[in-house]
Amino acid sequence: NAGVTQTPKFQVLKTGQSMTLQCAQDMNHNSMYWYRQDPGMGLRLIYYSASEGTTDKGEVPNGYNVSRLNKREFSLRLESAAPSQTSVYFCASSEVASGRDSQYFGPGTRLTVT
Amino acid sequence: KQEVTQIPAALSVPEGENLVLNCSFTDSAIYNLQWFRQDPGKGLTSLLLIQSSQREQTSGRLNASLDKSSGRSTLYIAASQPGDSATYLCAVANYGGSQGNLIFGKGTKLSVKP
Numbered sequence: 001n002a003g004v005t006q007t008p009k010f011q012v013l014k015t016g017q018s019m020t021l022q023c024a025q026d027m028n029h030n031s032m033y034w035y036r037q038d039p040g041m042g043l044r045l046i047y048y049s050a051s052e053g054t055t056d057k058g059e060v061p062n063g064y065n066v067s068r069l070n071k072r073e074f075s076l077r078l079e080s081a082a083p084s085q086t087s088v089y090f091c092a093s094s095e096v097a098s099g100r101d102s103q104y105f106g107p108g109t110r111l112t113v114t
Numbered sequence: 115k116q117e118v119t120q121i122p123a124a125l126s127v128p129e130g131e132n133l134v135l136n137c138s139f140t141d142s143a144i145y146n147l148q149w150f151r152q153d154p155g156k157g158l159t160s161l162l163l164i165q166s167s168q169r170e171q172t173s174g175r176l177n178a179s180l181d182k183s184s185g186r187s188t189l190y191i192a193a194s195q196p197g198d199s200a201t202y203l204c205a206v207a208n209y210g211g212s213q214g215n216l217i218f219g220k221g222t223k224l225s226v227k228p
Contacts, residue, residue: 043218105158
C-alpha cells in the first residue's frame with residue numbers, strides 16, 4: 001500500500017516550457033487535491049477533484065490545468081511555466097470532499113522555473 | 115475569509131520537555147481541524163484530526179485540543195525527543211468555499227536538542 005505517489009520528485013524548467021505532474025493514490029479515495037507550498041505563504045489549494053469526472057478551482061488556479069484521469073490518478077499541467085510557479089507541489093487525497101475526513105499527502109514535487 | 119495563525123514560528127527546547135504549539139483561526143464554522151508533521155524535504159503526515167464536535171484527540175505522546183468558540187487549538191507534546199524535530203502544521207476544513215479545502219497555517223518549526 002503506497003498511499004499517494006507523485007512523479008517526478010524534482011524538475012527544472014525554463015520559462016515557457018510545459019510539463020505535467022503526475023499523482024496516483026491506491027486508497028480508493030474519491031477526492032484528490034493539488035496544493036503548492038511556498039516559503040512564508042503556507043500551503044494553498046490549486047485545484048481539486050471531489051469525485052471521478054469532476055474538477056474545480058481552488059485558491060490559486062491561474063496558470064494550471066488538471067485532469068482526473070480515473071479514480072486513482074489526478075494530474076496537474078503547467079502549459080507555459082513562469083518563475084512564479086517555482087514551488088513545491090503536493091498532491092493529496094481523501095475519502096470524500098466534505099472536509100470531514102483526513103487528507104493524505106504525497107511526498108511532493110520540487111519544481112524550479114528559470 | 116478564514117485565516118489560520120500558528121505561534122510561535124519556531125521553537126527550540128531541550129529533550130524531555132513538555133511543550134505546547136498554538137493554532138488560532140478566525141472563522142469558527144469548521145468541519146474539523148488537523149495537525150500535520152512535515153520533515154525537511156518531505157510530505158505531510160497527518161497526526162491528529164479533531165472533528166468540530168470534539169474537544170480533544172490523543173495519540174501516544176500527542177494531545178490536541180479544540181475550542182471552536184474561541185477559535186483555538188493546541189498541540190501538546192509530552193516528553194519531547196530529538197525525533198520530534200520537524201515543522202508542525204495546523205489546518206482547518208471550512209464549511210462552504212471549495213469542498214474539502216484545507217486552510218493551513220504557516221507552521222511551527224520545532225527543534226528538540228539532545
